Amino acid sequence: MDVRALLGLKALDDVQSALFVQPHPDDNEVGAGGTMAKLAAKGCRVVAVTVTDGRYGAVGEVHPAQLARRRQEELVAACTALGIQEHIEFGFEDLGSYTERDVVNKLVPVLLDIRPEVVVTVDPWTPYEAHPDHVKTGRAVAECAIRLASLTVSQTSPAYVPPMFAFYASAYPNAAVDVTDFWDRKIRAIEAHESQFATPEWPALRAYLEFQARVAAQRFFEGSGDGRFAETFKLLSPRQLHFFPDAMTS
Template sequence: MKLDILAFGSHPDDVELGCGATIAKEISLGKKVGIVDLTRGELGTRGTAEIRDKEAEKSAKILGVAVRENLEFADGFFVNDKKHQLEIIRMIRKYRPDIVLCNSVDDRHIDHGKGSKLVSDSCFLSGLIKIDTKFDGDDEWQDSWRPKYVYHYIQWKSVVPDFVVDVTGFMDKKMEAIQAYASQFYDPASKEPETPITSKNFLDSLEYRARDLGRLVGVSYAEGFTVERMVAVNTLSNLM
């Protein structure tokens, strides 16, 4: 299956938090989108890996993504090395996305920055024809494939975006997908320990950040992204 967009997250829920509304909008426009989680989030203070597996599946159905996979890297301890790069290269070559979305380049959680660099490096390496990959049990070698664009969504830190996407009309879908992770976010009835992301303020911040980015460009809601290389447009009229 060829995908238009493949979104990577270090943990289940990273993608929804960072660019869930953008994904919902792209799917509504007929684009095929997939999600690959690097870890199962097993070190999270709340819930378990098994609970988060089920929550990720529920969230994927809400967004309507074509596929969701988990590479089961070690939460907190995966590194940017050949072993991990090859696993991501296999995913990129399997789905051949034109666009890859991945974690913020700089963030509070150490896995976010690590995941960002790991995916970015793998996108480049995936285009090298002398790197041979195939899945276990497959007889055929994969063809090389390099995504045209790699964009980084924004997470905990208020990183200044290089561009924003108008997601007006899709915030409700984003919040519904996020709240599928019932073990992770604000729940006044929960008896589990509090974390920086379990407060109502954090949940509210997702909306007011989108509102503020939207305000800056004259729309109701927007999600921001950073780029690694210059973004080009065909004509000036392509800019809002």
């Protein structure tokens, strides 16, 4: 049985609107920057949401408030590099005491306003994911599918539930986007986050990202031994986010 066709899932780079929700400034770029740039170039409406201010994303002598301001500036530069004109910041404190429900309450009105075809975020169920901001953000995005499909959210007709959810940094990817032509933009967007990546470790990390992307292209696209790059996702229907134990393997 073709579960994907049955649930109405289509290619991630064939949508007309997409909302990318990241825990911190830079997560979208690392996990899905090439896809964001590709969609924007095709005329798709792409909106980026950043949940936290990233104020504690550094080691050393830097004031958290100063880092938060710097990361906001870097976020704008990264969006520009990707061709993204719309970005929303929720402003929760990095590693703060906010809850999943707090994120849901902020996110639901955004979803009802934009009504994207797909919502993209980090996979909170990836094994060994220890960062609470990643776990809370990913799970909150998934919970929105449940909330919007219930009477807890007041809606006018026609009612809306995002038809597709895509999780990057997933250990269980089932979809990929060829981002070969947009890889340089992805790298420029990542490098715009200088507070995070202008480090001695960046060349090694960049090489690892390229290796991952080449392996993904070989796995998902036939005849991709020509050096193509791909970003991978766990693509799910909202129906697969509740009482659907085969979701991990589908």
